Amino acid sequence: MLGSFSTGLILLLIVLLPAMAIAYAISYRTIGRQAAQRRLGRTALFILLAFFVSFGLHFLGKHGFLGKYGSISFNFLFAAFVVLWLLSWNWRKRKAGALLLDVGRFSRSKLMLWVGVLEALFAVFNTWSAINKISTGLESDTNLVEVIAQPVFLWSLAIYFLSMGLSRLEFRENGICYMLSVVKWEKLTSYWWSQDKPNIVTIEFKQPPYLLSTGLRSLRIPSAHRDGVKQILAEHLMMTDVK
Numbered sequence: 001m002l003g004s005f006s007t008g009l010i011l012l013l014i015v016l017l018p019a020m021a022i023a024y025a026i027s028y029r030t031i032g033r034q035a036a037q038r039r040l041g042r043t044a045l046f047i048l049l050a051f052f053v054s055f056g057l058h059f060l061g062k063h064g065f066l067g068k069y070g071s072i073s074f075n076f077l078f079a080a081f082v083v084l085w086l087l088s089w090n091w092r093k094r095k096a097g098a099l100l101l102d103v104g105r106f107s108r109s110k111l112m113l114w115v116g117v118l119e120a121l122f123a124v125f126n127t128w129s130a131i132n133k134i135s136t137g138l139e140s141d142t143n144l145v146e147v148i149a150q151p152v153f154l155w156s157l158a159i160y161f162l163s164m165g166l167s168r169l170e171f172r173e174n175g176i177c178y179m180l181s182v183v184k185w186e187k188l189t190s191y192w193w194s195q196d197k198p199n200i201v202t203i204e205f206k207q208p209p210y211l212l213s214t215g216l217r218s219l220r221i222p223s224a225h226r227d228g229v230k231q232i233l234a235e236h237l238m239m240t241d242v243k
Contacts, residue, residue, distance in 0.1 A: 072146055075153035082156040086163060089180055096182045097173025101228045106169050106220055109179065113165025116158050123154035169219065171232045176203075178217070190240045191233050194218075199226060201233070204240075 130147050163180060170177040175184040187206055194200040202218045221229050233239070 072149040075149040075156075079152050079156040082160050085180070086159070092182050093170075093172075093177055096170075096175050096177055096184075099170060099172055100232055101171040101225060103169040103171070103219075103221060103225050103229065105165075105167070109165050109167050109169075111165075112161050112179075116161030116163075116165050119154065119158035119161055123151060123158045126154050127151040171229065185236045188237055190238045192240045193230075199223060201229065203233075203237070 130151050133147055134144065167180045168177070172182075175182050175187075183205075189204045189206050191201055191203045194202070197220075199221050200218055201221055202216055204216055
């Protein structure tokens, strides 16, 4: 167990450390040092949490606590979640009210798009491997559902990231559409514009919207939309001093 854990952690560091360094450099240039550091910290914690959860599920399934069908069920449940999440998006967006301003895609969504592309490549390789196993005949202790479960999970994960990568930042009557989620105005408290980077606005939540979140979001607003965003935020939130 310790050997596989160490190997997985080393592979994780080899692959992700350069990627996180590149992501930090892009964030530093687009949204500034403080916001880039917050984003890097959240991302690192999220990745480590995902790694330990995945390893834990693998261990539980391998050693019989969940059984192999436990991890298979998890893969299909995640796929069902992604499908329902995407199918409900238009309904959730309509609940956010009329569109006030479409800002377009932003830096973080572009990073998510690249993550989705890499995940899709992993899914293609895994799918090819699964087809190869099926075509050459399955082993006696392996069934078809077990073989296709992992490609289903990887494709669901790829679609999840690609969908967020293609998402747009929209200001609507009842809230902000951000990363295929709706943040209602009443969940936000204040905002401020960066002095160093005039197109960067930081929005503060009343409480962190999810685990490992700092409760702050820094967004790079294109110059063409800055005045429109300023007007919308002024109508819904209190402006604070630049921090």
